[in-house]
Each structure stands twice: as structure tokens, then as C-alpha cells.
Amino acid sequence: MAQGDSTVAFKTAPGFCPDCGSILPLLGDSGGVSCYACKRNWGPEVFGDMAMSYSIPFKSNNTYAQPKQTDDKEEDGDGPIVERRCPQCQNDKMSYATLQLRSADEGQTVFYTCTKCKFKETENS
Numbered sequence: 001m002a003q004g005d006s007t008v009a010f011k012t013a014p015g016f017c018p019d020c021g022s023i024l025p026l027l028g029d030s031g032g033v034s035c036y037a038c039k040r041n042w043g044p045e046v047f048g049d050m051a052m053s054y055s056i057p058f059k060s061n062n063t064y065a066q067p068k069q070t071d072d073k074e075e076d077g078d079g080p081i082v083e084r085r086c087p088q089c090q091n092d093k094m095s096y097a098t099l100q101l102r103s104a105d106e107g108q109t110v111f112y113t114c115t116k117c118k119f120k121e122t123e124n125s
Contacts, residue, residue, distance in 0.1 A: 014049070017038060017046075081115060094112040096113070098111070102124075109123070
């Protein structure tokens with residue numbers, strides 16, 4: 001098939017190249033798109049009646065605001081509170097967060113933060 005030939009090789013879903021079947025990139029500024037695989041150029045009609053919209057989420061204005069101060073300083077944690085003794089100040093409450101830092105067949109890493117002195121420690125479970 002010649003580059004300027006308007007026939008298509010087969011029928012595809014909108015957003016796919018009708019010539020080779022590869023997924024097409026989004027429309028460019030010119031209103032057309034060029035297939036990465038076969039290099040054929042297509043107009044916006046190749047996307048059919050697909051409605052395309054973009055949304056860019058922004059953080060709310062108070063995302064980085066200081067948290068409200070509470071009267072109970074001991075319960076000021078960064079996550080769920082557990083009964084665990086802080087090795088630095090001997091407080092018996094720590095908050096924790098978990099992350100999977102190692103491979104999937106190994107345990108998770110638990111990050112503990114003292115609710116009183118903010119001492120941090122980790123545990124590989």
C-alpha cells in the first residue's frame with residue numbers, strides 16, 4: 001500500500017492504526033497523528049467519536065497547612081497508633097506506616113514514629 005493511499009488494511013477500534021493495528025498516540029497540534037509503527041499519517045477521524053478530555057488534579061489550598069493543635073500532645077502521630085515502647089523516651093505509644101520496599105516474596109518494612117519525641121525506627125517484618 002502506498003503512503004498516500006486512503007484504503008485501510010482492516011477495521012480497528014478507534015485509537016488504533018487501521019493500517020497496522022498499533023495503538024496511536026494522541027492527536028498533535030496539527031490535528032493529525034502519525035503511527036509510531038508504520039509511520040502512516042492519519043487525521044482526527046481515526047479516533048471516531050471518542051471524546052477526549054484531560055484533567056489535571058491540583059492539591060487543595062489547605063494541603064500544606066499546619067495541622068490543628070490538639071490538647072493531647074501524646075496522641076499526635078503520623079498514622080495509626082500502636083502500643084510500642086519508644087527506645088529513646090520510653091513512651092508506650094508509637095504511630096506506624098508500612099511499605100513494600102523489598103521483593104514481593106519478602107515481608108514489608110514498618111516505620112514507627114514515637115508520638116511524644118518523634119523518634120523513628122524501622123522493622124523488617
